[in-house]
Amino acid sequence: MPEGKFTLLSFSAKDSPILYLAYLKIKYDVFVKELGWAKLPHSAIDKIAYADPYDEIADFIIARYGNKTVGITRVIKIHSNFPHKEFFEPILHTKVLKPFQNKLATLNAVAIKKKYRRIKVWNNSRQVTIGELILVKSVNHLQNQGAKIVFITTDPNGAGGAFFRKLGFYTISPSFYYPHSPTILVNMALVINDKEHFVKLNSPMLANCKAMSKDERIMVQYLNNRSTTL
Numbered sequence: 063m064p065e066g067k068f069t070l071l072s073f074s075a076k077d078s079p080i081l082y083l084a085y086l087k088i089k090y091d092v093f094v095k096e097l098g099w100a101k102l103p104h105s106a107i108d109k110i111a112y113a114d115p116y117d118e119i120a121d122f123i124i125a126r127y128g129n130k131t132v133g134i135t136r137v138i139k140i141h142s143n144f145p146h147k148e149f150f151e152p153i154l155h156t157k158v159l160k161p162f163q164n165k166l167a168t169l170n171a172v173a174i175k176k177k178y179r180r181i182k183v184w185n186n187s188r189q190v191t192i193g194e195l196i197l198v199k200s201v202n203h204l205q206n207q208g209a210k211i212v213f214i215t216t217d218p219n220g221a222g223g224a225f226f227r228k229l230g231f232y233t234i235s236p237s238f239y240y241p242h243s244p245t246i247l248v249n250m251a252l253v254i255n256d257k258e259h260f261v262k263l264n265s266p267m268l269a270n271c272k273a274m275s276k277d278e279r280i281m282v283q284y285l286n287n288r289s290t291t292l
């Protein structure tokens with residue numbers, strides 16, 4: 063078992079430069095070194111990813127054991143532009159998404175240091191992985207900012223795809239190639255209050271569920287139908 067007290071922290075780059083540095087280091091270790099995102103701006107000498115323009119408007123959630131950062135993610139409540147908006151254009155223009163224009167969010171750079179993957183910790187009397195816990199906290203953070211739907215892009219055949227599917231994300235696009243990515247990618251979406259789906263999956267996302275509106279129900283139906291036709 064890792065040493066030190068386990069904590070989850072949320073912060074902005076401006077307010078917590080030291081934690082932000084820890085985020086950039088893990089981003090480099092996992093995405094550049096391990097997964098081969100060679101085009102992600104980085105310094106191989108300093109072993110760090112460079113700041114991304116969207117970092118300024120983002121919040122970060124990290125998991126720590128003692129003073130050691132073991133997992134990261136970046137969360138953004140969408141106002142206008144957002145990272146890789148172009149990937150989501152088809153769904154952004156659907157009628158079913160109209161009621162959610164100010165209720166969208168996105169998650170990027172979800173990464174757990176290799177030796178901490180699949181490690182479980184106790185949370186609200188159930189065991190969850192550190193990755194799951196970061197996601198629950200991230201979604202809760204976005205929910206507190208008014209988000210109802212969360213978008214992500216990931217490798218459908220890697221750990222990311224398996225991870226997001228088991229949490230309750232729906233696939234919303236066919237797989238596609240992107241020149242910067244070492245693997246194919248897919249877009250996914252989560253409806254934060256999708257209780258029935260989370261119960262079926264026994265997903266820890268259940269912790270964030272509130273009552274569902276009619277629009278959210280319609281959205282879930284749409285995503286369900288869409289994911290079965292992809």
Ligand SMILES: CC(C)(COP(=O)(O)OP(=O)(O)OC[C@H]1O[C@@H](n2cnc3c(N)ncnc32)[C@H](O)[C@@H]1OP(=O)(O)O)[C@@H](O)C(=O)NCCC(=O)NCCS
Pocket residue numbers: 092170171172173174175178179180181191192193194215216217219220221222223224225228
């Ligand atoms: C994705 C990630 C954050 C998940 O963290 P984790 O601690 O491994 O999370 P979990 O153990 O809860 O879930 C991982 C799931 O992926 C599956 N998995 C693990 N490695 C896999 C692989 N190489 N290929 C396919 N599936 C894999 C596991 O079976 C597991 O599902 P299970 O609970 O049904 O067994 C972590 O694997 C990681 O940092 N990966 C590299 C970065 C990345 O791919 N990020 C996602 C895109 S932003």
